[in-house]
Amino acid sequence: MVEKLxxxxxxxxxxxxxxxxxxxxxxxxxxxxxxxxxxxxYTNLPYFNLDAIEYREQLGAVSSFAWSDTxxxxxLDEVQKEPALLxxxxxxxxxxxxxxxxxxxxxxxLLLKRVKESLAGRVFVYExxxxxxxxxxxxxxxxxxxxxxxxxxxxxPLEVLEKEARVLLGRxxxxxxxxxxxxxxxxxxxxxxxxxxxxxxxxxxxFEATYLERDLGDLARLDDLKPxxxxxxxxxxxxxxxxxxxxxxxxAGMAVETARRYLEYLRLSYQAFLLQPFSExxxxxxxxxxxxxxxDCGLLRSLTGRDPDAPVDGHFFETYCAAxxxxxxxxxxxxxxxxxxxxxxxxxxxxxxxxPKGILAMEVKGRENVxxxxxxxxxxxxxxxxxxxxxxxxxxxxxxxxxxxKGYWAVPTYRLFGDRNP
Numbered sequence: 001m002v003e004k005l006x007x008x009x010x011x012x013x014x015x016x017x018x019x020x021x022x023x024x025x026x027x028x029x030x031x032x033x034x035x036x037x038x039x040x041x042y043t044n045l046p047y048f049n050l051d052a053i054e055y056r057e058q059l060g061a062v063s064s065f066a067w068s069d070t071x072x073x074x075x076l077d078e079v080q081k082e083p084a085l086l087x088x089x090x091x092x093x094x095x096x097x098x099x100x101x102x103x104x105x106x107x108x109x110l111l112l113k114r115v116k117e118s119l120a121g122r123v124f125v126y127e128x129x130x131x132x133x134x135x136x137x138x139x140x141x142x143x144x145x146x147x148x149x150x151x152x153x154x155x156x157p158l159e160v161l162e163k164e165a166r167v168l169l170g171r172x173x174x175x176x177x178x179x180x181x182x183x184x185x186x187x188x189x190x191x192x193x194x195x196x197x198x199x200x201x202x203x204x205x206x207f208e209a210t211y212l213e214r215d216l217g218d219l220a221r222l223d224d225l226k227p228x229x230x231x232x233x234x235x236x237x238x239x240x241x242x243x244x245x246x247x248x249x250x251x252a253g254m255a256v257e258t259a260r261r262y263l264e265y266l267r268l269s270y271q272a273f274l275l276q277p278f279s280e281x282x283x284x285x286x287x288x289x290x291x292x293x294x295x296d297c298g299l300l301r302s303l304t305g306r307d308p309d310a311p312v313d314g315h316f317f318e319t320y321c322a323a324x325x326x327x328x329x330x331x332x333x334x335x336x337x338x339x340x341x342x343x344x345x346x347x348x349x350x351x352x353x354x355x356p357k358g359i360l361a362m363e364v365k366g367r368e369n370v371x372x373x374x375x376x377x378x379x380x381x382x383x384x385x386x387x388x389x390x391x392x393x394x395x396x397x398x399x400x401x402x403x404x405x406k407g408y409w410a411v412p413t414y415r416l417f418g419d420r421n422p
Contacts, residue, residue, distance in 0.1 A: 029129070129295065164401045228265070230253075278354075349363060367397060
């Protein structure tokens with residue numbers, strides 16, 4: 001891992017070139033590096049940050065008819081600040097006078113009504129998340145597809161695991177383990193890499209304040225932020241657990257519908273995400289409650305008052321794993337979905353990765369060893385899934401990739417989310 005602000009991002013390889021006709025929408029949490037990425041890739045495009053009221057006023061005065069000549073292909077940052085500009089971009093694009101523009105926003109503005117109406121069928125949507133382990137470990141070196149990506153791309157995931165070295169030696173192992181420890185302690189916000197340790201805590205606290213004042217302000221107009229702040233902390237303390245809106249609302253002292261609306265704000269602003277339960281009854285009646293997860297471990301620690309060196313409990317470690325999986329799937333726009341499985345009788349599997357080729361099950365254990373009892377739940381649903389079953393993996397904090405028994409593998413988390421030659 002290199003402690004530099006500029007690290008390679010997977011999304012740089014996916015974003016279209018200026019030669020391709022289309023509109024690019026890049027969204028994600030604040031401070032994930034959207035501006036740095038786009039300005040570094042589209043160096044010849046003029047840049048307008050709509051945080052500046054002057055830009056909002058100047059661009060707002062440009063007519064739709066003059067947009068292509070006056071503004072043309074450009075980068076419009078924080079575009080949610082002035083959504084009316086989207087209609088002007090759409091007009092110029094539909095008229096054939098504009099072939100390319102990059103639109104940036106720090107909330108999932110595509111899901112908001114104005115963007116749906118304005119740019120449907122015209123925009124390529126990308127999401128930039130906090131750094132993934134594979135990016136952090138590679139630093140400025142070339143990115144390599146992590147084991148997770150190679151497993152999901154194969155029709156026989158277990159054959160991929162069979163070819164993996166049992167252990168890594170030297171720098172390859174050290175870089176990946178250091179990168180994972182950084183993510184568990186500080187999270188993946190790029191801005192932290194250039195700071196000394198004492199300043200990182202201050203940076204995370206500043207991010208919290210900025211989020212409440214700016215990102216939340218783009219989504220809602222709340223006269224009093226204290227109830228939302230309380231709700232945010234209580235939701236963070238439930239990361240990695242099933243979410244009961246009624247219990248959360250009761251603890252936060254608000255109506256259930258208010259709690260639902262606040263959670264949607266957290267989701268739209270990339271603070272948290274939900275994993276839905278696998279709805280198919282495989283062994284007995286399944287629960288229908290989603291699980292909540294925080295998208296970044298550093299922000300979660302800061303929000304809930306956990307020190308960076310505080311022990312990692314099971315829910316926190318599961319949050320880290322869920323975030324790494326979701327970040328990779330959504331960043332790479334893979335045709336795969338993640339669910340969890342739990343029955344009313346208590347049978348639970350942490351993750352079911354559903355792909356066109358079948359279903360891969362994963363159990364998360366926040367310890368350095370694995371036992372055969374860890375695969376018991378997966379074995380119970382293997383028969384029910386039949387030909388859809390791809391195999392079972394136990395993610396743990398040890399160092400060895402090995403077969404527990406036929407069809408079930410133990411894989412260190414840093415090996416799954418990284419590459420053997422970072």
